Amino acid sequence: MKPASFDFLCPETIEEALAALAEGGGEARVIAGGQSLVPMLNMRLARPALLVDIMRLEALRRIETSGDEIVVGAGVRQAELEAWPSLLRDLPLLAAAFPWLGHVQTRARGTVCGSIAHADPSAELPLSLVTLGGAVSLRSRKQKRVVKADDFFIGMMATDLAEGEMIEAVHFPKARHGSGYAFREVGRRHGDFAIVACAAVADDRGLRLGIAGVDDRPRVFPLPALDDDQFDDAINDIAWSLNARDDIHASARYRRELVRSLGRETLKEASRCRA
Template structure:
């Protein structure tokens, strides 16, 4: 299939983008890397009157470090993040996950923020943003607002981004303490969306397990080191609390079983890195 007719505007600034969004009152879509949007346009799952291309806005193509977080601009690609020299040092868990995000061809075009905005339940980057308590920066003609990852992702392919605003950056908090990490993904083949993705981080004081691909949004289990003695029961309770979905790839029962069986090994691997 081919897209329904639409107008295309190649924006030159954030000011121009937010002005166009306000004028079009919900009938415009943002194009950054296009790895998700182009497929949806071709299948006519979305039929905007206007597509706003932000890929040439140089002010959005950046990554910067502050004392509290690393901020990534809206047009910064996944491959640029993957090859960022400080990634392994600051965010080893992101470094271990990025090779699972699509394929190197798609990572060359796909943006980090675009993956978060698409909000696919099986996508790895929204899972990491939720696990690390990240934030999303939204801009509109009224200014800028910052929203937490857990509040931003509201459902399958659904976010808290209003029609008159767009995501200009995301923020990954820098963890103050040394942490262990682990990541396991079950997919039909490498590069496919996850049937189930499990990511864990652990410090001497806390342990977190993030699960993607099971419910409509990433799910987070928070534990204390003392809970490891009763981990099987905790994972069983957690797995049954998930609003799991059946689809052509796997049943809800199968997805819960993966969480129970592989969740423990993922958590213990993360914990072993800080011993």
């Protein structure tokens, strides 16, 4: 199929982009890498009247360090962040997640913020952002605001993005000294969206286990430091608390079993990395 007709704008400034989004209201959409939006257009699952292309806006194509955060602009492609020289040192969880994220070809076009905006509950970047306790910078013609990642994702491909707003950047907390990070995933094929993905952080505050692919959004569970014989009970409780469902890819039971096995492995790996 081909998309329904739409107008297309390549603004020269952020202000011009925001003005177009404000005037277009609910009929205007931002397009960056297009790896999520273009298939939806082709299948006519999305029918915007206006697409605003932000990829020529150099102000949005930056990776910057700001205090204890890494700020990734809305125009940064996934491959650019993956190749960023400080990734392994400052964002080791993302370094572990990137090999699971789509394919080389899609990472070369797709943007980091585009994956966040699409909010697929099985996607690796939303899971990583929530597990790290990151945030999303939103901007409209009238205001700027920063929303915690856990509040930004509100349901199945649904976010707190308001009409006339765009994601300006996402904020990933830098790795803390003495912390451990791990990422595991199971999919039908490598590069497919996860049936279940787990991300874990171990530090002096305890453990955090993030899970994608089971509920309608990525979920994160804080845990105290656990002995080996305590992992199974803790993760079993988590598995049953998630809203697992049957679909064409896997049963709810299989997803819960993956949460138990992957969750245990991911938490133990993060704990070992800390040591």
